[in-house]
Amino acid sequence: MQLTVWTYEGPPHVGAMRIATAMEDVHYVLHAPQGDTYADLLFTMIERRDKRPPVTYTTFEARDLGADTAEIFKTAAREAYERFKPAAMLVGASCTAELIQDDPGGLAKALGLPLPVVPLELPSYQRKENWGASETFYHLVRALASPHAPAPGSERPAREPGRRPRCNLLGATALGFRHRDDVDEITRLLDRLGVDVAVTAPLGAHAADIARLGEADFNVVLYPEIAATAAKWLERTFRQPMTKTVPIGVGATIDFVKEVAELAGIDPQPVLAGATSRLPWYSRSVDSTYLTGKRVFIFGDATHALAAARIADKELGYKVVGLGTYSREFARDIRAAAEAYGVEPLITDDYLEVEAKVAELHPELVLGTQMERHIAKRLRVPCAVISAPVHVQDFPARYSPQMGFEGANVIFDAFVHPLMMGLEEHLLGMFRGDFEFHDEAHPSHLGHGAAPQEAPTQIKEAGTQTAEPAVVTPETSASAGAAVAPDIVWAAEAEQELKKIPFFVRGKARRNTERFAEERGLATITIETLYDAKAHFAR
């Protein structure tokens, strides 16, 4: 058993729902008890979908368990077919139904419904949402496309002359982080390159589109978590090559353009010459100097975490101090990247572990999921959201892709705006005692939460320096998780001086000073010790 407060991913059948809901005429019959219908609201509320997900829940009860739950499944499947007349049907079990082993696949087959029925085996007690989505997409593609597969060993026919190359765009789902806009952006980018999109799937696809996936010249894998397994099967079966680069960030988009051009046999230069992202100039403009070396902690699904790390490091000049993912399936990629950035990889789906890591590392910016947004809020660190799990705010009304050159513009704003502006930061450093303009105030250009601390408290704090006890206990709130040397005490004036250091590096300064004192066998930390340590650790 795993003690869980919050979870990064839902169960695998929610992944299957993301595939079914993304598509136009596929229905999912899910053997599940009452209550599992909560998953509908993810789509209708978070994503504001105007249709119910195409899912029928069998809704068995305790009293049915001794009787015939299989019959309940068969009735539900038959009625779902009659009512919704889908072009293909997915059948499977949620976590509880998995335990009663009714075999939805076998039952559905026995019904002999006049449509393709794809059974899903998604082990709920081992796997999670993204895996479930990937597996569902793979089985659906296999079931619908394989009747059109060429004979094994046959050569892929050459593209007829005069026709523009075409690709499929794979991986966008319902409830995906900015999938809607990424599909638009990449479709336009491919069009500028001279490449047509044959099928976008699963988002917006019909079952018939899945059947003709093999007609395209190659596959663009937008989200490997969802589409890599299906694309690999298409590669084996239809000899369709697939892209490996995820076009998030300027550098990755340029790499992607080159990769696509190579697969399509066309010249990337016209598009690259006209590359229109503002990120490079914005990043080089002197106003951005203050971004240099900003310490950033990154956590999300593997695709977005890797992309964010590359952008942070190479395109914004931040320093990556932490990199992690909850996507265990892609742990190897994250480990390799973490090594390149010289940080410890964090592979976990335990929210509390991520929180402890953020507290320990004292980053100046967190790039994470909605969960890290909560962590950052509590630790008073600025944050931008880069990945699912999603929140209603991750479906903005405006166009805001992550991918392509426009995506890079969106990301520049998202990764930079939460930070304190350059001169504002300097002024804060200079006049730390100002009761309205103190170092725990939020950046003034972010209205939300920017209210000043109550003036009296702050004045009292400034005026009671002499009244404080000679030795104070270390603050615990902002430096939660920081190791504090037990035998060393801080003189009151050194503690006061420490408070003049910006809060986001204060914990680190505290630890460094204590380590410095410990190594030298000092029992008390004075102002002198503090500045000695500062000089010692100067970077």
Next chain:
Amino acid sequence: MNALASAAPAQGQGCAEAPVLRQRGQREVFCGLTGIIWLHRKIQDAFFLIVGSRTCAHLMQSAAGVMIFAEPRFATAIIEERDLAGMADANEELDRVVTQLLERRPDIRLLFLVGSCPSEVIKLDLSRAAERLNESFSPRTRILNYSGSGIETTFTQGEDACLAALVPELAPEAEDAAPSLLVIGALADVVEDQFRRLFNDLGIPVAFLPPRSSQELPAVGKATRYLMAQPFLGDTCKALDKRGAERLIAPFPLGAEGTTEWLRAAATAFGVDKERFEAVTVMGRERARRALTHYQERLAGKSIFFFPDSQLEIPLARFLSRELSMELAEVGTPYLHRQNMAAELALLPAGTALSEGQDVDKQLDRARAARPDLTVCGLGLANPLEAEGLRTKWAIELVFTPIQGYEQAGDLAELFARPLTRAERLEV
């Protein structure tokens, strides 16, 4: 039989004997685990540990946007593949998780082990687990258990199961205890405080279940009269009956009339005289009536359709029909307990279409055919119905908002008026 004049018609009227459309099929409702979302805020030193699957954990964080609470007083012990291999392992694992949790949260005085669909199906005995764990953690932390599983409970029934599990924990009252009142069902703190003042003014000694702290559990016994503040507490009632407490029958305290009749049931049982009852309630009744007049014009004659959700549907329908003159297109409830609902059914207009349980696609067909002015439904249905041109009210808001009592009667009406006002206001 009643010393006080009552607005309630005699038994046998209204919908007391009305036929009910019973359906089963897909149910678009939450399971009983969802009750934890408000219970963990109500009982401030209690923690709820769901023993379940990733689905349970995902439900809890998705159902009500509860991530606003930094570290909630609930969590899930997620059953994994290896726990399914053998029961002994699952029990050991549970002990380990509980130990880990209580080390992290030493402030917890009451821990509920909450059963789920998977824990029920694999027959993980949480009552024995609670007994075993009590040996290690008592008296610092008391450990109880109940089931919030979807195969047994619908939404608010989770609270019923939780409170029923608390009843055996209530101390027996003294042999010579004077009669006292126990109000059952979680209420918003502000509502509870208002009711406490009203009962004080009536001279009725009162306690509430659940209390705000597990250290303030009321005593119970033959001198206890209890009054349901929420309609979904069938098992809690049975548990209290077993302890010798006496149930007072009343409508639920929604709207001016419901609140008055609810208070009157207590006043009658405690022999409060008519003048005192009038004096204590007249101001509240008057304020509620004034507040409701703001919404009468907006709501009168408008039709409303209830999908089943919390079991509050029948009392709400009674309030909307009698105090705001709304037309009832269909009143669906997940579960109809005729005895607990008797006073309410008697007040519903004769001929009201009642339904119990759900086959959601068929019920949607009925709603589309009825084209009600307002549809009360769950979050999974609301936006799709709005897109079809129907105005909706989220049912869950009626559970998470203070709506009981005189001072909230206007707020309750406003919840139903708002979607209509909004629809009228928008020009896009």
